Amino acid sequence: MLAGVDPQGGNQVLQRVKSLIRDIPDFPKPGIVFKDITPLLSNGKAFGEVIGLMAELGKKHAPDCVVAVESRGFIFGAALAAHMGVGFVPVRKPGKLPYRTSRVEYALEYGTDSLEIHSDALGKGARALVVDDVLATGGTAAATIRLVEQQGAIALACLFFIELSFLGGRSKLGSCGVDALLHY
Amino acid sequence: MLAGVDPQGGNQVLQRVKSLIRDIPDFPKPGIVFKDITPLLSNGKAFGEVIGLMAELGKKHAPDCVVAVESRGFIFGAALAAHMGVGFVPVRKPGKLPYRTSRVEYALEYGTDSLEIHSDALGKGARALVVDDVLATGGTAAATIRLVEQQGAIALACLFFIELSFLGGRSKLGSCGVDALLHY
Numbered sequence: 001m002l003a004g005v006d007p008q009g010g011n012q013v014l015q016r017v018k019s020l021i022r023d024i025p026d027f028p029k030p031g032i033v034f035k036d037i038t039p040l041l042s043n044g045k046a047f048g049e050v051i052g053l054m055a056e057l058g059k060k061h062a063p064d065c066v067v068a069v070e071s072r073g074f075i076f077g078a079a080l081a082a083h084m085g086v087g088f089v090p091v092r093k094p095g096k097l098p099y100r101t102s103r104v105e106y107a108l109e110y111g112t113d114s115l116e117i118h119s120d121a122l123g124k125g126a127r128a129l130v131v132d133d134v135l136a137t138g139g140t141a142a143a144t145i146r147l148v149e150q151q152g153a154i155a156l157a158c159l160f161f162i163e164l165s166f167l168g169g170r171s172k173l174g175s176c177g178v179d180a181l182l183h184y
Numbered sequence: 185m186l187a188g189v190d191p192q193g194g195n196q197v198l199q200r201v202k203s204l205i206r207d208i209p210d211f212p213k214p215g216i217v218f219k220d221i222t223p224l225l226s227n228g229k230a231f232g233e234v235i236g237l238m239a240e241l242g243k244k245h246a247p248d249c250v251v252a253v254e255s256r257g258f259i260f261g262a263a264l265a266a267h268m269g270v271g272f273v274p275v276r277k278p279g280k281l282p283y284r285t286s287r288v289e290y291a292l293e294y295g296t297d298s299l300e301i302h303s304d305a306l307g308k309g310a311r312a313l314v315v316d317d318v319l320a321t322g323g324t325a326a327a328t329i330r331l332v333e334q335q336g337a338i339a340l341a342c343l344f345f346i347e348l349s350f351l352g353g354r355s356k357l358g359s360c361g362v363d364a365l366l367h368y
Contacts, residue, residue: 028279028282036282036283038273038274038281038283041262042272042305043271044248044265044270044271047265051266064228070254070255070258071254071255071274071276071280072258074255074258074259075258075261075262075272076262078225078258078260078262078263079262079263079265079266081225082231082232082235082267083263083267084228085228085229086228087228088225088226088228088259090225090255090259098208098211098212098218099220
């Protein structure tokens with residue numbers, strides 16, 4: 001049950017939201033069924049409802065900023081930050097941020113990848129809500145938590161639009177709380 | 185003067201917003217002074233004011249969706265779409281969108297680049313507001329207008345947070361109206 005949302009109404013909204021997500025088989029590679037959220041995003045009413053419901057989940061942590069990873073994380077992260085009246089802090093691939101950065105490396109299925117944050121983006125003790133579109137294996141979110149904590153800031157919780165529960169990504173996020181609007 | 189905004193108050197807000205943008209010399213390459221908007225984004229009050237003021241500029245066109253280019257365009261585009269209660273349609277680099285796409289190529293200083301949109305993202309006659317963070321030389325925005333019009337939709341106007349007027353990008357956008365919150 002979502003705080004501040006009539007459970008019956010909330011469920012009806014979530015059913016409608018789910019009907020606007022389509023499965024794309026074999027994307028980005030064979031054997032993976034990709035959750036395509038673009039039909040939901042293009043529906044103004046449904047997108048607004050999703051942001052409103054995610055804000056309900058997020059505000060119980062009383063964040064003073066949203067930290068989100070490019071590119072799809074920017075969609076939910078920026079809309080949420082503006083809706084909640086808190087700051088927005090981007091995490092990007094190496095070389096994209098123009099000022100001094102801190103970097104973390106994290107393991108992929110094959111090889112490694114890196115993410116960066118501006119070194120001055122989060123003050124010591126800043127209360128950060130980590131936002132992304134989908135929690136899959138959890139590698140990106142775990143790396144983002146490390147970036148936040150390296151700055152002396154607090155990763156209050158991770159908030160996703162969708163959690164792919166069968167991939168077990170939640171187990172990679174340590175003691176950080178995890179919320180998601182939809183679960184598969 | 186911004187519609188619906190007290191001109192004195194609006195100007196004071198814009199002065200404060202401008203003070204939160206910093207110049208980064210020689211990024212992404214020597215001789216270019218990059219406008220770093222991340223200090224503004226991380227200030228929740230100022231970011232919210234920017235989205236509110238851009239929504240004032242956008243709503244006079246009565247769009248039914250915002251079309252925005254990854255990655256920084258997603259920050260303003262998604263926050264604006266959610267604020268205005270309209271749909272959000274992403275334009276991405278080739279291979280990133282999971283469903284059937286339409287593509288345009290456009291010229292860079294050296295070589296070409298491409299952008300894609302989902303072929304079913306915009307219905308015929310859809311009223312699209314093209315949003316990005318910065319209008320520089322206009323190549324990306326001109327390509328996005330072409331993508332919108334290829335779908336039979338209407339590119340009502342382009343709306344930017346910042347226009348780098350000295351680069352003359354506006355001249356590349358044809359008859360499409362151009363609005364920006366800040367001008368350099």
